[in-house]
Amino acid sequence: MDHDLVGQLFKKYYNDVLLYAMSLTRNASEAEDLVSEAFFKALAIADDVKNFKAWILKVCRNLFLNKKRKHSKIVELSEDMSSECDDVLQQIVKDENYRALYNAIGLLPQNLKEVILLFYFEDMRVDAISLIVGKSESNVKVMLYRGREQIKQILEK
Incomplete structure (x- = not known):
């Protein structure tokens, strides 16, 4: 896929994918990592993805599930993580x-x-x-x- 196109898609969908990743991970840094990995995967896909937003959200979900399986533990919020999530969410x-x-x-x-x-x-x-x-x-x-x-x-x- 064209790097310029990925850049445009990144600008257009970054916030949506980040919010979705936050809802999955409940951790800002993990969510940002998921988003980065998802858009990195976008570099390798064909140009004929019909619904990029649905596709990138599914990639994000699958990456989360893979990490969750790999670590085989439930993601829990500590007090620090909770306040970090609240800071991000309060802006929105x-x-x-x-x-x-x-x-x-x-x-x-x-x-x-x-x-x-x-x-x-x-x-x-x-x-x-x-x-x-x-x-x-x-x-x-x-x-x-x-x-x-x-x-x-x-x-x-």
Whole structure:
């Protein structure tokens, strides 16, 4: 792939991919590493990727899952990591309701959280999400429904 094209795609999608990586890792430095690796892989792909955003998010997800498997441990936030995530998120999230919603989403199981973030925060369609997470479109719709229901329960507490 042309390096100039990768540069343009990097500028266009960096923030989206970084937010997605942050939702996976809950750690700013790990998220930045994932984003760098994902865009590095973009250098090797063919020019005919139809939906680059969906593709790069799937690459990011797969890199995360591979690292998680390799280290075979659950990523946990320490107090330092939590404040580091909060600093990054506070730049993006200014509204108190938005923050409450984001925190509620953070309490969801990983599979539901991922689908909710892609659908509502990345404005992705169900068909693109199904490609990223490897589930059927109807399964993604069910996951969206369950995620919304769990968020309602969390916010009502």
